[in-house]
Amino acid sequence: MRSIRVFAPATIANVGPGFDIFGLALHEPGDEVVATLSQEPGVRIRAITGDGGKLPLSAHNNTAGVAVIKFLEHISATQGVELTIHKHMPLGSGLGSSAASSVAAVVAANELFGSPLQRRELLAFTMEGERIACGAAHADNVAPSLLGGFVLIRSYDPLDVVQIPVPDFLHCVVIHPHIEVRTEDARKILRRELSLRDAISQWGNTAGLIAGLMLQDPGLIGRSLTDAIIEPQRSLLIPGFDRVKKAAAAAGALGSSISGSGPSVFALTTQLQTAKDCGDAMQKAFQTVGLKSDMFVSAVNNYGPRILPAE
Amino acid sequence: MRSIRVFAPATIANVGPGFDIFGLALHEPGDEVVATLSQEPGVRIRAITGDGGKLPLSAHNNTAGVAVIKFLEHISATQGVELTIHKHMPLGSGLGSSAASSVAAVVAANELFGSPLQRRELLAFTMEGERIACGAAHADNVAPSLLGGFVLIRSYDPLDVVQIPVPDFLHCVVIHPHIEVRTEDARKILRRELSLRDAISQWGNTAGLIAGLMLQDPGLIGRSLTDAIIEPQRSLLIPGFDRVKKAAAAAGALGSSISGSGPSVFALTTQLQTAKDCGDAMQKAFQTVGLKSDMFVSAVNNYGPRILPAE
16 A cells, blocks of 8 residues: 655754744654555554654554544545654654644644645644643644744644744754653653743743844744743753753853753754854763763754655 | 933733733834933923823823932933924823833933933833833833834843844734723733643743744744733723724734733734725724723834934
């Protein structure tokens, strides 16, 4: 039967001040999904590699499975899809692992059925995948993974997703320390109320980051990468966080913060080499608290998912 | 003695979601200040017109007086300044009346002394004027009045003021109903805590408004002109507010909200004629609750203060 293989990128959600509203796509890492047309309706997961056996093979409990089930329902498909999921990034890392899998799966399924929907129209299904993965239909990983670039989710109800042009100079480094933080736990520790004063500072920074990206002003981007609300709470779950942040700043980062719900920490820079230098410094800082880590360096990925040659 | 006459524009602070961080300048109304060099050090206020006798003539208690006192101290002036202030807009209207006077006064004084400081360097002194007028050194009226255009105050500590380019199509109408709301009272009614959920919606909208202005996307500007936090509280002080807002929407406004701390209500539109139509509809809505009002229609004023020919 016909098969389609798709890569979908990892993402940095929140990007400093933009809790639940900002995300950006990386060139690497990312997941690959092979979708194969099946005469049997519905979705089956043939195999998952790279997850150490942690992810459910039942399609109804799997983020990619659920996303494709919703897609097939929407297009009233009479045929089904079999999925093979290749995880190329750590689970629970704050890199949007579940989002990358569901985006790759839905893009592949859409292609398999002759692209009845536009990329943007696939967002709703990938968000249903997120609901399975972390209990809420977030868009701040799936939207940038699906659409590429830097994405603002202005509103969830109704959903309003805006693509923000980013300067060519912008580079990212993400350091993933070898501890796991569950998205659900990272959300549970957050206070449900905040002071008006802190909120004002945060909306100044979200507005500032958009302005900095669009004015291509590295100084403004850096000053706006300030999160006085979520980062102080969540960083408690990341040993050595303050040292890592200081190391990034000393190595020339514009700014740094937690990637998604952590434990990965990202930094933004104006050059590829600076991103590597920051990454080295951040890894060393994690070592001082006994943590090994992975490093991913990338420009912003403005393309999103890629259809790959058949295996 | 040598005199300088300066006009400084009225402003819309907050501009929907941007409580304390956004402001924009209008072409009218605005205040005029005549500054005259004096051999006697310090600041004296010769006269104030248009205020119905409400504003203090003591320079130390007057917003424009205080701003010029701070300016003269900064430049270590040995001569003094006499001020004549012509108020051309209502007090306590939410149009930045005190800001316009202090900006006009400081710009005139700076010109009088041969422009020792750049426009942007005058901001600190005008903020001291605001401290006298409303108890806190806000910048969301003085910054746009001084610099022109649409201004983001990303941070107050340290002060970080960013000018945001606005599309040429953007027009404003401001309706000032004939009731007075004191800035202090309008601040007192605000809750000091808010829910994380509301804060997220607000920072989505502040980011969205900046993106909408810079992408020149009228739909996004309109959708972002949403304030779920301050407007519901302050609109209680403005009779007929809901009707006025609905009237603006029905007449084609992109969006509308309270100007500054009110009671004025503004709407943004894509055309001059639509701004006038919205203004007519909003005035009629205020009439239904027995309120007379003034209307000001203007494009965004990208120039800020103007030095006028001598009288």
